[in-house]
Amino acid sequence: MIFRQLFDNVSGTYSYILASRRGAEALIIDPVLDKVDRYIKLLNELDLRLVKAVDTHLHADHITGLAELRDRTRCITVMGENTKADVVSMRVGDGDRIDIEGIGLDVIYTPGHTDDSYSFALPDRVFTGDTLLIRGTGRTDFQNGDARAQYDSLFNRLLRLPDETMVYPAHDYKGDTVSTIGEEKRCNPRLQVQSVDQYVAIMNSLNLPNPKMMDVAVPANMHIGFAQDTVAQRGWAVLPEQGMKLLADPGTVFVDLRDRAERERHGVIPGSLHEPYGRFRDDLGAGGIMRAIGGDRRVVLYCAHGERSAMATQAAQEAGLTGVSHLHGGLAAWKAAGGPIERPGA
Incomplete structure (x- = not known):
């Protein structure tokens, strides 16, 4: 070590x-x-x-x-x-x-x-x-x-x-x-x-x-958060209420960037895929999973409070994946708005 x-x-x-x-x-x-x-x-x-x-x-x-x-x-x-x-x-x-x-x-x-x-x-x-x-x-x-x-x-x-x-x-x-x-x-x-x-x-x-x-x-x-508002001003954010409507859209896929332990403890958005944030940048390159997912579908990234997903969305947009956005406020905001949650693997 x-x-x-x-x-x-x-x-x-x-x-x-x-x-x-x-x-x-x-x-x-x-x-x-x-x-x-x-x-x-x-x-x-x-x-x-x-x-x-x-x-x-x-x-x-x-x-x-x-x-x-x-x-x-x-x-x-x-x-x-x-x-x-x-x-x-x-x-x-x-x-x-x-x-x-x-x-x-x-x-x-x-x-x-x-x-x-x-x-x-x-x-x-x-x-x-x-x-x-x-x-x-x-x-x-x-x-x-x-x-x-x-x-x-x-x-x-x-x-x-x-x-x-x-x-x-x-x-x-x-x-x-x-x-x-x-x-x-x-x-x-x-x-x-x-x-x-x-x-x-x-x-x-x-x-x-x-x-x-x-x-x-x-x-x-006490004030160290990533500026999610900047990402939202660029049109790259989805509010929880908007996200709930997108759940039924077959052309939209939700991707969970949290670690496995977070998912098991706090639950997941139904139907979402799992791709931990630590691997995300590698997935933006040629042959990466984000290229495959985001080719013809809208992608909504989410994490616990929106910080990781905002950073990942910015990186995806810079890599030319214009169909990628993130859930503003993360799973915490989703729960507060009454969004559905399920246990992973359910």
Whole structure:
């Protein structure tokens, strides 16, 4: 496996690039906006294709690189389903998996630092965001933080992982790069408590100043969505009400760009085909499935919230497939409008 830990010394943020091998798909966890050029340079040097950019939570101390990476690489942005961000391409919940070629991250909901904090685990390591730090834990006094929830996330979720599991946090201010679950159980002073009340008392007595970037970073990080309105203004969008009428049209085909796990969890539009977003650009070339589908039929692309499908529609139009449009607002808008849903394979 290719694994790189990168550091932003301004915010003390660790970002992580993972891939199964050279030439494969890659993902990045907790990217920082100011370091995007560095990430892209490294990805190119390692011959990797970024397909997913993940944030562990809505950060208050730096501006996320998710939107810039999406705009420059057309990757999928990923956050937990509790996020306050306006639009991310994929929202994941506890028990889900984030898959790329050869790698799958297990999703663990670990609220407490914020109410949208998630951790992501491989068999030998866990990316803990600001929930579990090296010899510390994330503060719980803003962004709907909750010390009791964090105690549960720590003692009933993360600390139940095998002791040898490596711990990679989103921040460190002392120069430490990695720990293990076993080390933190033994050596982390905030974990040497006898009760949840004792932990809450410790966290409520910290009296820390707000992060310097908080007033700028939080609003910026809440608004990272791809501009679907621009795609709509070009006439490349279908509203849910229009889409429902097109379901009965034999000359129209709906194509679902979501991952398999999303389809199984949230259902599909009846009769739609499945072509994951990660393969979509390859399918636009000669002999690609989109060329075959879109030859003489109208194609309506959709995803969870419309971001992936808007990007894919723009790419299809640029490739000369003028019969391709997308479902504005995605499956979320479709459900809100009362559109029919079925289980995949039904």
